[in-house]
Amino acid sequence: MDRQLFSSALREVRADLSKRNTVIALLGVGIVLGLSGPFETIALMKLVPRLLYWIVVASTTFALGSLISAVCARVFAGKPFWLRMICSALLIGTCVTVFLAALNVLVFNVGAADATDVMPQWGLIVLISAVVDIGVNLAAPNSPDPLPPILDRISLAKRGDLIALSAEDHYVKVTTVNGTDMILMRLSDAIKEVGSTAGLRIHRSHWVALNQIQNATRASDRGTVTLSNDETRPISRSYIAVAKTAGLFPKGRADG
Missing domain, CATH: 2.40.50.1020 (LytTr DNA-binding domain)
Structure with a gap:
């Protein structure tokens, strides 16, 4: 990947993550997930570690998704919208799935999940990524295009x-x-x-x-x-x- 292109996308993500509203939203999502304890984390973790776990998950997956989406917006500039959405969703799904698998190995001290466990999770993340990415683009149809x-x-x-x-x-x-x-x-x-x-x-x-x-x-x-x-x-x-x-x-x- 071109270093200049990646650097441009990284600056965009950093600027987004530095916004107060973004920080508050990510903390809010992490706290809600930490309190509700989905995916059996309420039984596996105490409150404080669970809150930290979900804040890390929410923040990191958001940053990963935003970076990949920004890179794809530049790589596929001028290409069909559907092609960019498909590639972005597949890349985000793969990277986020790998990150979550590695994090769970470290946090819960379990072996790496086999394909039967990972594939449904990957498919769900790809679907969520596609919905979010398409929604963001459709919600801001008049937003300026990324700089060349x-x-x-x-x-x-x-x-x-x-x-x-x-x-x-x-x-x-x-x-x-x-x-x-x-x-x-x-x-x-x-x-x-x-x-x-x-x-x-x-x-x-x-x-x-x-x-x-x-x-x-x-x-x-x-x-x-x-x-x-x-x-x-x-x-x-x-x-x-x-x-x-x-x-x-x-x-x-x-x-x-």
Whole structure:
């Protein structure tokens, strides 16, 4: 996994966990579970250890689930919603099941559960994860999309809406509304990190954000786009058909 992508997701989870409402909610859930003692913990543990156990379970599973969900949101940015939900639920179910099994071995001094014990628990956690993840996304349909992972690679002062990516030797020049910065990577890999930013590759060495194109002109089998910062980028012969399909040129106008 890309370190920058993981770091971006981790920062998001840390920010969420530092919120007062989140802390209070997790403590509340842990206390309620500790007092009720589900899954026979009321018979196996005294009150104080039981409260601590369920607070740890609630906090850790929430953090794990949030981190995996945040990573999947970045990895599957621009991909179908259902694909991200399935992968997120399966990963959360697996990681949380492994964590609970390891914790129970340490706390209750029991042997690792066999598959017949683990699979129903795994299936239940996957189902719960899917319901929670889908519910959170549907409850906030207008929430802003996560920032493109590529922005984590450039200086803070230069971060902003993407305008263009351009290959220069072994580097990629990232152009945003706040300036430009250089990063060491391939253009094809950089394009994978633009997140939900709608864009178009118009040249072997250039990608542009569609909402930053002010004008596009065509001359025979080539073209040029003018961007919001008044810079221009060439459209090569190989990508002229792609640009035409994307609607960059007026319909019915003759080439010239």
